[in-house]
Amino acid sequence: MNQEAIIEIKGLKKSFNGKEVLKNINLTVRKGENVVVLGKSGQGKSVTIKCIAGLLDQDEGDCLVFGREVKEMDDQELKGLRSKLGFLFQGAALYDSMTVRENLAFPLKKVLKIKDRKEIRERSLEVLEAVGLADAIDKMPSDLSGGMRKRLGLARTLIVRPEIMLYDEPTTGLDTITSKEISYLMLEMQKRYKTTSLIITHDIPCAELTADRILVLNEGEIIAEGTYDELYHSDDEFIRSFFK
């Protein structure tokens, strides 16, 4: 595996209204890797990836993406970074006043500045076919089921061909079968588009299917790291409790 670190976080701290959510986060994601951050709800998992995407500023520590400190980037640099980032939000964050087609065209027009309608149509259809939603192109997001919304969210982030994918609870709120489908889809997309992924979840089957490496986050700190099997057979009862 390529050892180039794409995301590097050292001593990350973040507080909200005096409450320390991230106490000391250290993690590295290498090129082509699928890293899962596992943890209970409210432990700061989403805050961590929002710091990586520059949606939140950390209080202390370093958050380096492609070797550059996110906090120190100006607007243009941040825009450049974000064009290489894909972020799948927990609720998919689809633009609900736009059709599926318009949702997909939006990043192409606004981020990649593509004006050619033919190219927009071709790229939209390509990603929709990849996530199995080609028939839904003229539907509104409100007409889609939870699983379809996640698929569309994934298609919208992949359409700009990002180098890094950040997944915030990609399977939350879905039934077991759809969760598995989404997890397989994430793996398939990683192979097809050769992305590096950081996946935030508390869904163990999703972690088992997608992770090359798992980090366990508890009370604002990474307390364990390893493959699924290593953590499954851990000596620490708390770590094992996740997998029961």
Place this chain on the structure above:
Amino acid sequence: MGEQGIFLRSFFRNLLREEFEFEEFARQSYTIGFRSIGICALTGFILGIVLTLQSQPTLKEFGAESYIPSMVSVSIIREIGPVIIALICAGKIASSIGAELGSMNVTEQIDAMEVSGANPVSFLVVPRILACTLMIPLLTIFADAMALVGGFTAAALSGDMTIKLYFTKAISSLAFSDVFPAFIKSIMFGFSIGFVGCFIGFNSNKGTESVGLAANSSVVTASIWIIVIDAIVVQVTNSLIYS
């Protein structure tokens, strides 16, 4: 106030530096302007009728019934029209913008736009504020015209005023000093309605409750701004015109 100042600066910076979202501006102008025509027309028409019916007995007592067109046109165009239409638009448009952006904030659509590298201020805020600034003065002009029609309808039904006489008197009694400050005022009302709706919606908290709060707060804040701007503009224009 500090946050509003930063938001205002961000609006102007995006307006001047970023690519103008003409398609979104046209869509917002249609939503804000065209879809508010009915309520503004009805309000203006009824205002004209009520003002005429209310003032007719008193003016009749002094034998000044012929002053009805002048009184209606000056009071509607100078003060009542812009303020009432702005207050109605605060209720209809500011609440709608506040709720829409608030809901986009809650469902992380604004974050999604930002993280994709698109500019949410340029796409969501600038077109909405500009559409309000353009459409509310136009709605006010339209409602003012409907108020004159309403005033004529009431005058014609209860007296023997002809349409030609009514409108000649109504228009000839208007001076530049009546029309211009009212127009400036309605532009400022439009800007404040768009600005308040966008600011409150964009900065709402991340909970479903905050969508309702954003809508409610947008109406209240925009209404207060309208009253304050009205007081300031009247004071300033009076001192400029009559000094």
